[in-house]
Amino acid sequence: MKFLIILALAVAASAFPESELVHRYRVMPVLDNIEGRITNGQQASVGQFPYQVGLSLKLSPISSAWCGGSLIGNTWVLTAAHCTEGIQSVTVYLGATVRTSPEVSQTVPKSDVIIHSGWNSKTLKNDISLIKIPAVAFSSRIQVVKLPAIANSYSNYEGSTVIASGWGLTSDSSNAVATNLQYVAATVISNTKCAATYGTNIVTSSNICIATTGGKSTCSGDSGGPLVLEASKVLVGVTSFGAAAGCQLGYPAAFTRVTAFLPWINANTNISY
Incomplete structure (x- = not known):
């Protein structure tokens, strides 16, 4: 079966000075015929996710996109390749709970973005990128998130409870990214189960997927954001x-598996555990 990849775009509320703000999110058709952002999540408290960053991505003089990311060092942000593809510059919001009220914001050009050389927008392979930022001072609201240890490179985390966070859409009927940071707890499922929805040529060993029981899921605008183990963060x-069908219909949500890219991250940032 041939898969079509769709970039979900929608006009958001005028929370930014740009004339058009869209939220980037990749969606895939499902393999079955069932019909049916952080959706059905909870509002984060101040400082609850100090590693969460927001990304306002300038696409052209008249349009910008919104994504999330994770602070992994005082000069490095990890996000998705499909977020940073084709941008002119990016403004990084650090220490924010209210999306438009960061503790620090920094704008860097596209030359400070490293997209994985193997990124493939058709298959979504290697959907990962790095953003180099000026050194940021840590605070109660700005902290790095730990990467997995190299020794855990082969862990699949199936059955583990994880937390996803972001400012993405809060329902399939919404057309604006969230004002307040949202989060949701979910369970990691096997790649086999995830591939039953999207296909084995889309879901590979470099992906990790979660069940979206009760419609609790990531959604448009959450792209690039963090998925952390609940116990260890x-x-x-x-x-x-x-899923192109919608975020609240119970289809798995898919992520780039960080353990598959530890050598790449280290080679570009010298960060490892």
Whole structure:
């Protein structure tokens, strides 16, 4: 079966000075015929996710996109390749709970973005990128998230409870990214189960997927954001794609598996555990 990849775009509320703000999110058709952002999540408290960053991505003089990311060092942000593809510059919001009220914001050009050389927008392979930012001072609201240890490179985390966070859409009927940071707890499922929805040529060993029981899921605008283990707060995923049918219909949500890219991250940032 040939898969079509769709970039979900929608006009958001005028929370930014740009004339058009869209939220980037990759969606995939599902393999079955069932019909049916952080959706059905909770509002984060101040400082609850100090590693969460927001990204306002300048696409052209008249349009910008919104994504999330994770602070992994005082000069490095990890996000999704499909977020940073084709941008002119990016403004990084650090220490924010209310999306438009960061503790620090920094704008960097596209030359400070490293997109994985193997990124493939058709198959969503290697959906990961890095953003180099000026050194930021840590505070109660700005902290790095730990990466998995190299020794855990082969962990699949199936059955683990994880937390996803972001400012994405809060329902399938919404057309604006959230004002307040949202989060949701979910369970990691096997790649086999995830591939039953999206296909084995889309879901590979470099992905990690979660069940979206009760419609609790990531959604448009959450792309690039963190998926961490609830117990240890270790970063195991980068929000990548969901089902074209909708975020609340119970289809798995898929992430870039961080353990698959530890050598690449280290080679570009010298960060490792």
